[in-house]
Amino acid sequence: MTIQQLEFFRKVIIEKMAIITSDPKIRNKVCESPGNLAEDLEQASTEFDTGMYLELRTRSYNELYELKHSLNRIKDGTYGICLECEDDIPVERLMVKPTACLCIECQEETERRQRRRFM
Numbered sequence: 001m002t003i004q005q006l007e008f009f010r011k012v013i014i015e016k017m018a019i020i021t022s023d024p025k026i027r028n029k030v031c032e033s034p035g036n037l038a039e040d041l042e043q044a045s046t047e048f049d050t051g052m053y054l055e056l057r058t059r060s061y062n063e064l065y066e067l068k069h070s071l072n073r074i075k076d077g078t079y080g081i082c083l084e085c086e087d088d089i090p091v092e093r094l095m096v097k098p099t100a101c102l103c104i105e106c107q108e109e110t111e112r113r114q115r116r117r118f119m
Contacts, residue, residue, distance in 0.1 A: 001079070001080040001088070001091070005080075005091060006074055006079060006080075009070075009074065009079065009080075009094060009098050010071065010074050012098050013067050013070050013071055013074075013098055013099075014071070016063075016067055016098070017064060017067045017068070017071075020060050020063060020064050020067075021064070023060070063099075066099035067098075067099060069099070069101070070098060070099045070101070073101070080094060082101070082102050082103040082106050083101045083102060083106075084102055084103075084106035084109075084110075085103060085105070085106055087103055088103075089101075089102070089103050090103070090104070
């Protein structure tokens with residue numbers, strides 16, 4: 001991978017990190033406990049909203065972790081190299097998923113193993 005390509009992906013990753021960390025829904029704490037809810041329906045709606053918020057936050061934290069891991073791989077010179085087979089990950093794949101750490105073949109094999117394990 002060229003220096004220009006690495007710099008491009010570094011900028012993309014940093015931009016994605018900035019978007020995640022600037023989202024107030026992610027930064028703020030979980031909704032404060034509701035005071036005096038008169039309706040069970042209102043409470044159920046609040047619980048649903050809180051659950052959705054927690055799921056969004058969890059996904060964002062996971063994505064942030066992957067982005068930081070990718071930045072570290074750029075720094076240590078392993079970005080764009082498959083962790084399984086050590087072949088180059090195609091730039092086209094990285095354009096779609098800058099946090100990819102497996103080539104398509106190894107990713108597909110990993111997913112097949114996971115499916116078999118849960119069957």
